Amino acid sequence: xxxxxxxxxxxxxxxxxxxxxxxxxxxxxxxxxxxxxxxxxxxxxxxxxxxxxxxxxxxxxxxxxxxxxxxxxxxxxxxxxxxxxxxxxxxxxxxxxxxxxxxxxxxxxxxxxxxxxxxxxxxxxxxxxxxxxxxxxxxxxxxxxxxxxxxxxxxxxxxxxxxxxxxxxxxxxxxxxxxxxxxxxxxxxxx
Numbered sequence: 001x002x003x004x005x006x007x008x009x010x011x012x013x014x015x016x017x018x019x020x021x022x023x024x025x026x027x028x029x030x031x032x033x034x035x036x037x038x039x040x041x042x043x044x045x046x047x048x049x050x051x052x053x054x055x056x057x058x059x060x061x062x063x064x065x066x067x068x069x070x071x072x073x074x075x076x077x078x079x080x081x082x083x084x085x086x087x088x089x090x091x092x093x094x095x096x097x098x099x100x101x102x103x104x105x106x107x108x109x110x111x112x113x114x115x116x117x118x119x120x121x122x123x124x125x126x127x128x129x130x131x132x133x134x135x136x137x138x139x140x141x142x143x144x145x146x147x148x149x150x151x152x153x154x155x156x157x158x159x160x161x162x163x164x165x166x167x168x169x170x171x172x173x174x175x176x177x178x179x180x181x182x183x184x185x186x187x188x189x190x191x
Contacts, residue, residue: 010070025059028076032058035077035084035153049091057087074163078145081153085130088152092126125186132185136178143178146171 006027012020036058037051061083062076070076137144142164149160161171182188 006073006076007070010073010076014068014070028062029055029059031077032062032080032084035080049088054084054087054091058083061087077153077155078149078163081148081155085133085148085152089126089130128186129182132182135185136181139181140174140177142166143174143181146174147178147182150175 006024009020009024009027013024033051033055036054058080062080065079068079133144133147136147145164146160149155149163150157155163157171157175158168160166160175161168164171
């Protein structure tokens with residue numbers, strides 16, 4: 001399916017054309033499931049959340065966002081990255097509160113990016129990462145978006161540049177800055 005076809009489906013769906021919903025689900029849901037499975041595999045958890053559950057909840061939340069002016073397929077997946085982040089963090093918060101503060105839920109950041117991210121032997125707490133990303137967003141929303149797309153969608157620097165309509169060099173600089181800033185906020189020793 002071409003990017004234009006997905007964009008056309010998103011626009012028709014936004015206009016209220018329910019006839020495109022099944023086709024949109026057939027095209028988008030498998031990609032959301034792959035993103036969810038990759039995110040859970042890369043992060044090492046949370047073990048209580050399955051990729052199908054993550055993809056389903058992400059789709060449900062996206063489905064409720066009919067007010068969004070979908071620009072194109074890349075815009076859809078940029079928003080999907082934010083939604084996946086929210087679902088994961090909400091799940092961890094719910095489990096953490098159910099334990100009444102007992103046991104910190106930690107995850108290892110994307111193994112594929114391990115050479116680019118500060119490493120921490122015990123992983124990074126999802127809640128701490130979410131809080132740090134919120135702080136980064138207040139300071140530099142572009143850098144926060146780069147992290148979100150890299151970590152929660154697994155996009156490369158070139159793919160992020162395409163989604164954001166930026167250059168790879170700019171995204172690379174934002175990624176390096178954000179990694180260093182997040183490493184300090186999360187008290188992660190530099191390599």
